[in-house]
Amino acid sequence: MSASAATRRQTPSDIRARKGGAPLVCLTAYTTPIAKLADPHCDILLVGDSVGMVLHGLPSTLGVTVEMMILHGQAVMRGSDRALVVVDLPFGAYEASPEAAFVAAARIMRETGAGAVKLEGGAHMAPTVRFLTQRGVPAMAHVGLTPQAVNTLGGYKVQGRGADADRIREDAQAVAAAGAFAVVLEKVPEGLARDMTQALAVPTIGIGASPACDGQIVVIDDMLGLFSDFRPKFVRRYAELGAAAADAVAAYAADVRSRRFPGPEHVFADEARP
Numbered sequence: 001m002s003a004s005a006a007t008r009r010q011t012p013s014d015i016r017a018r019k020g021g022a023p024l025v026c027l028t029a030y031t032t033p034i035a036k037l038a039d040p041h042c043d044i045l046l047v048g049d050s051v052g053m054v055l056h057g058l059p060s061t062l063g064v065t066v067e068m069m070i071l072h073g074q075a076v077m078r079g080s081d082r083a084l085v086v087v088d089l090p091f092g093a094y095e096a097s098p099e100a101a102f103v104a105a106a107r108i109m110r111e112t113g114a115g116a117v118k119l120e121g122g123a124h125m126a127p128t129v130r131f132l133t134q135r136g137v138p139a140m141a142h143v144g145l146t147p148q149a150v151n152t153l154g155g156y157k158v159q160g161r162g163a164d165a166d167r168i169r170e171d172a173q174a175v176a177a178a179g180a181f182a183v184v185l186e187k188v189p190e191g192l193a194r195d196m197t198q199a200l201a202v203p204t205i206g207i208g209a210s211p212a213c214d215g216q217i218v219v220i221d222d223m224l225g226l227f228s229d230f231r232p233k234f235v236r237r238y239a240e241l242g243a244a245a246a247d248a249v250a251a252y253a254a255d256v257r258s259r260r261f262p263g264p265e266h267v268f269a270d271e272a273r274p
Contacts, residue, residue: 122171
């Protein structure tokens with residue numbers, strides 16, 4: 001879907017200006033059809049590295065590559081014309097140095113046309129955020145539970161409880177001060193997320209955080225109920241498409257085996273009728 005004169009795609013500056021305003025609606029998207037469905041309703045479509053687990057069956061996000069992010073970023077751009085498309089920088093593509101991050105980010109933006117990238121990490125990644133933004137790469141930050149660091153965090157645990165709250169605060173403040181146009185807060189206590197939303201000058205986008213955040217994001221496949229074996233506490237199921245799809249496939253298989261499908265209306269006559 002190409003942009004038209006009546007439709008202007010959101011920019012990082014637009015998102016930053018929404019601080020304290022109407023909540024930002026954000027969802028993940030990895031394919032053109034899903035992007036087409038979500039785009040009319042969303043301010044941000046995130047091409048998350050969660051694609052590795054959701055679509056490719058990987059055990060974590062660590063096996064995702066820049067090439068995979070480009071492929072799915074291109075698909076989402078083809079299916080959207082309104083939302084800001086943000087593409088994750090995958091594990092190993094940006095941590096070594098700000099220069100390495102710029103090379104990866106520039107390639108992703110150039111080959112997808114996306115409007116921004118997202119990177120995980122707090123105070124230690126602030127110099128990278130600053131390096132990117134000073135060179136024309138809008139960056140969204142991600143603190144709290146950072147899935148790429150799950151091995152060092154000891155699993156998918158809530159971050160920022162008790163004395164650890166100061167670390168999360170410092171992380172969020174550092175990346176915001178470095179130039180991030182928004183900060184994702186993942187799996188942090190509600191009160192801490194509320195406090196950080198009030199303290200930061202840029203929008204916060206919560207996932208397992210607080211309704212007080214400036215926006216919310218979830219993995220669209222979780223929200224649609226496409227998986228029956230994964231039910232994170234912070235996701236509301238708005239549909240049960242996985243069960244509906246399983247029923248549809250079972251009905252199709254039964255019809256094929258009983259020769260009820262295809263029926264007369266699904267086949268072509270030997271001779272075309274005038």
